[in-house]
Amino acid sequence: MRRVVVTGLGALTPIGNDVTSFWNNMVNGVSGAGPITKFNTEKFKTRFACELKDFDPADHFHVKELRQYDRFSLYALYAVEQAIQHGQIDIEQLNKNRVGVIWGSGNGGIQTFQDQMKEYCEGDGTPRFTPFFIPRILVDIASGIISIKYGFRGVNFCPVSACATSNTALIEAFNYIKWDKADMIITGGSEAAINEAAIGGFSSAKALSTRNESPETASRPFDVTRDGFVMGEGAGAIILEEYEHAVKRGATIYGEIVGGGMAADAYHLTGTHPEGEGAVLGMNEALREAGIKPEDVDYINMHATSTSQGDTSELIAVKRVFGERKSLSVSATKSMTGHLLGAAGAIEGIACILALKNGIVPPTINTKEIEPEYKDVYNFPLGKGERQSLNYAMSNTFGFGGHIASVLFKKFEE
Known part of the structure; x- marks a missing residue:
């Protein structure tokens, strides 16, 4: 059976915008929670989340990309670029027909959807939607954008299974390499759902913690006093590769699936x-x-x-x-x-x-x-x-x- 190994990692998280800071903060027990800054939470039952810190997409992307892509896609691109650099991958030396992308998101462009509908409803009823409205909101679009940016022509799709999505993507990527349908797959997931719609919706479902007085201690799994989850945002990218292919290009191997x-x-x-x-x-x-x-x-x-x-x-x-x-x-x-x-x-x-x-x-x-x-x-x-x-x-x-x-x-x- 073909072995499948991990040869690159990228992380954009509420506790670190790269793999090293993410890991160091994680093992030291740093909380990423704090008051929501993205919108006015005065009337919301939950007023906190785990937002990204010191990360403005405008600092990392061209104005054209900012106009065309929702935040969840920008997060994906940022994490994937990290993973490619982390894996020391020379894109032009790859057989791009054998490199795929399987990337997931649960909510896709929910920010774009909310913003555009608010503009429509608060306006005079004239539909002035951006021509990028539909591609921005599609959950599969980040997978396509990654493929387009790097020219990867192998298997490309987006599994959606809510909060199991990026594990589903990992399993699918593992299978496609194992089945000899690809030599390398960029996989993972991204989410940008800290907005009125998502916070309001999950709050109505009584899924979110309401410890507004102490956000950093609100997420307490296994504790008898737990009262709900804390919303997070960001992206994680994992490069999976067939073992012999990785060895041939002299890759550093970080683990195996x-x-x-x-x-x-x-x-x-x-x-x-x-x-x-x-x-x-x-x-x-x-x-x-x-x-x-x-x-x-x-x-x-x-x-x-x-x-x-x-x-x-x-x-x-x-x-x-x-x-x-x-x-x-x-x-x-x-x-x-x-x-x-x-x-x-x-x-x-x-x-x-x-x-x-x-x-x-x-x-x-x-x-x-x-x-x-x-x-x-x-x-x-x-x-x-x-x-x-x-x-x-x-x-x-x-x-x-x-x-x-x-x-x-x-x-x-x-």
């Missing part, structure tokens, strides 16, 4: 199955494909968004698959980055890859009182990263509609 599992809860529009039925199927499928046993996994980056039902059902599912094992480390990096929706899996995949490479388990922050039934069952690094010998790490993502996507990474060995 060895299994992926997708399933469905088939239970509820927005809620996870109480017994974690879909999560159990997804995790077991990832293990089966990797050919390893549950006891071989050292770390799980949990989906754990800090919602009451979601965190508990995932812990139940993990217990059903992995049993009780104090040596198994689990953490929720969303406690620092917030929930990046369709981009969550990409950012958390990078966290897993770097955890394996550096031998450090990222922490969960803000959590003080873990659900009593689980606090002594697994290892929960709290506050700061914890050194541990790691060989396998799993990343879980779940999405509205019952979508499940679990990815299994392995520490790279020749």
Whole structure:
């Protein structure tokens, strides 16, 4: 079977605008949460989020790109450029017919949609939509833009599975390389949904935390006092490559992807199955494909968004698959980055890859009182990263509609 390795990473996150700062802030337990600056939140129940810091697209893109692309596409381009530089990839030396792009987003150009509809509704009723309105809002457009910029003519599409989207994209990229349909794929996800529509919508669904007095401590996965997730924004890019192809070009290899599992809860529009039925199927499928046993996994980056039902059902599912094992480390990096929706899996995949490479388990922050039934069952690094010998790490993502996507990474060995 063709091995699939990781040869480049790019991160644009609420706790760092590059891979190094993202990782350093993550292992040191830095929160990315703060008051929302993008719009007036006076009448909103939730008035905070995990926004990007010190990042203005106008500083990085030509005015033509700013006019043509929504923020989620600009975030994608920024992260991908990082990943290509990080991977020391000479674009012109590649067979571009064998390089693909599989890029995801849950909401696509929701900012563009909101802005254009507001202009229409607040105007005189004359439709003065920008000619870029439709391409800006399409969820697949970032994948197409990346392909166009670099001339990659291989497989190109955008899977959409809500908050499981970028893990789904990773699994699809893994499969296409494994099936010998590509030698390299740029994959990941981006999201730019900190606006009135998204914050208002998720708030009405009672999914968001309302700890406005203390935003930096609001995201507290596994804690008995958790009250909802914190919205995040940004992008994560991962370059997957066939092993021999990577070796031939002298690439630095950061990790390996060895299994992926997708399933469905088939239970509820927005809620996870109480017994974690879909999560159990997804995790077991990832293990089966990797050919390893549950006891071989050292770390799980949990989906754990800090919602009451979601965190508990995932812990139940993990217990059903992995049993009780104090040596198994689990953490929720969303406690620092917030929930990046369709981009969550990409950012958390990078966290897993770097955890394996550096031998450090990222922490969960803000959590003080873990659900009593689980606090002594697994290892929960709290506050700061914890050194541990790691060989396998799993990343879980779940999405509205019952979508499940679990990815299994392995520490790279020749």
